[in-house]
Amino acid sequence: MRFEENFATRVSRLKASEIRELLKLLDQPGILSFAGGIPDPALFPTQAFGQAFTDALEGNAQALQYSVSEGYLPLREWIVSEMARNGVTCSVDNIMITSGSQQALDYLGKLFLSPGDTALVGWPTYLGSLAAFNAYEPAFDQLSINGNRAAEDHQSKAAAAGGQVKFAYLSADFANPTGETVDRQGREGVLQLADALDCAVIEDAAYQSLRYDGAPVPPILALEQAQKGSIEACRTIYCGSFSKTLSPGLRVGWVVAATPVIKQLVLMKQAADLHSATINQMAIHRVAEGGFDAHVAGVRDVYRRRRDAMLQALDRFMPKGVRWTKPEGGMFVWVTLPAELDGADLLARSLETEKVAFVPGRAFFADGSGGNSIRLSFSCADETMIAEGMARLGRLITAAKVGQA
């Protein structure tokens, strides 16, 4: 059977992530890798999880049973308190547990996007958001945080693409891939734009807990609620995750939104995978209750030192004409190369000579631009590796500039 001829039209939009293919190469020994954007497993609360799984199963076969699509109630209650600490007042009815925030992006694409509808995303944006939304065959348009494009401009572009603007997607804190944070004014600008477009805002808060310095900015959902009173009046849909704080492998995240959105997401989840794993929700709840803040503070201390080491080493080793972001948190530094250099070419060269790995920037752009950028992650390398890696990267870029000149 030639399956290809039977696949749905959306399948033409699914493609192997260049990054994923690349990462396979980068796992070779001897390579100093700043490519993977994953947490350091040495920082997982492994012992606490051991206890939590044991406790969850102790005389409780329900930990292995089917459970409700909305998610484990005590965990949703814990999230209600956590959201309150972040300035969002909501109830358990505003929360659904997802299998990581990646699933929230998939479901929100499924909920809003008919083929030809438009999703506003950053240029660059989280690669996984493009992959998730692509399955629903949207057009992408560039979300401008600083409001230099009028709503009418977005609308006419969306109409030309055959649909309407359905949402603006952004990660406002230490975004993947740039590490940048949208300030309060920028967040309010996004809300204003969404009001004008009457579209949703998808706030991806995956990195929010990983702030190393600077004052926290309230989530977009908190700012909107401050304006409009009730979460039921809010268009912002907040996607949270335990992947960057407690464990990514358990696949537990959550969505906070007005109840009409949560109700549809629950129906969707029921039809798509019934519910997220019962015992994982119980274990996450136990570990979070047992000391979320203390654990995350420890994680932050380690990553803060790595970020500092990376920024210092970039200062020391990068040649003129190279710029990079100064993230206040998260896992990433975004490096903009001189316009004539290409991140993918640089990586190919690096694998031959300097053996330092990173992710070329183009894949993060919905329009395929951004060739002269690369993403560096500091989450999984210690300070010595970072210093050595940035020294190699500096040599590599210096040599590439000379080669180009």
Add this chain to the structure above:
Amino acid sequence: MRFEENFATRVSRLKASEIRELLKLLDQPGILSFAGGIPDPALFPTQAFGQAFTDALEGNAQALQYSVSEGYLPLREWIVSEMARNGVTCSVDNIMITSGSQQALDYLGKLFLSPGDTALVGWPTYLGSLAAFNAYEPAFDQLSINGNRAAEDHQSKAAAAGGQVKFAYLSADFANPTGETVDRQGREGVLQLADALDCAVIEDAAYQSLRYDGAPVPPILALEQAQKGSIEACRTIYCGSFSKTLSPGLRVGWVVAATPVIKQLVLMKQAADLHSATINQMAIHRVAEGGFDAHVAGVRDVYRRRRDAMLQALDRFMPKGVRWTKPEGGMFVWVTLPAELDGADLLARSLETEKVAFVPGRAFFADGSGGNSIRLSFSCADETMIAEGMARLGRLITAAKVGQA
């Protein structure tokens, strides 16, 4: 914001499951329930899972880390052996782990169905298959196992609906909701039809391990491979699950298919939820390795007794004009009432008088027919409850017949 106006067109196809709404009512004390089609948690290998989670985490933070979308390799290797025992020769590249077989149905709908394409399903069929496929806006046409409809007939109907027949979906062993098994001839008929239509066959094997008597019939995929040699030449996509044997709450199932299908599913999963929970796959693997057959044999013994008790009690208590299936395995007996009775009316009456619960049959029919049928599950009731429940049901139906006459 009026979210409703912004939802994708597919959302009109999502609806609250009547059954789910119903089940909320049926959880009241004093009700004898044969409604929920879930395993008895008393039969879960809870202790073995306790040990398996502890072992998986012992000095192994990778159990909490991101992992590959394909699934945990040792588990896929175990599945290769298990499939071989069922007559299917495949490699780990033919297998992807899913979050339960429900996720496999969602992904297969997503992979094959463009709006207006046709899915062939049984009349009745598993309710969750209709829910999963509905998100991709297909038409449904009735799959006739005994081949009394020609391929051309299906094709012209599919063309009229605006697409083509993309797959035939069926559960061939002790299907939910009927408990019936498709015999070898029926399976070969489905393959012949699929060959004529050049469409895929989705074989939902969720209940396959729960056979209580009678000779096993080879899976459709095994029959096809026997005809065509290699799994790469097969159009059948096999969906397996640990939900009915080890634990549903861990959400671990699998798909077996030709590599072009698996490759697309892996891309899809990567974009939709990255991977199924790492530690759950490890725990399932350890428990399965540690004694899958012995455990499942114990489960079968218990369910066999319950099935026997239900069939005996139905014989004893049902009035004339009522028919029911005699399942060789699984969890369900399907009862066909006299044509003038309606399962939903009967349930409403039951909640007032006899306090016995079951699922009205109409929801399992894509065309809304089947009103005079009900589904009974024997998996969660002991023999005494079953005898008492069937006595009440017999009185209820007898009274309803009199009322109708």
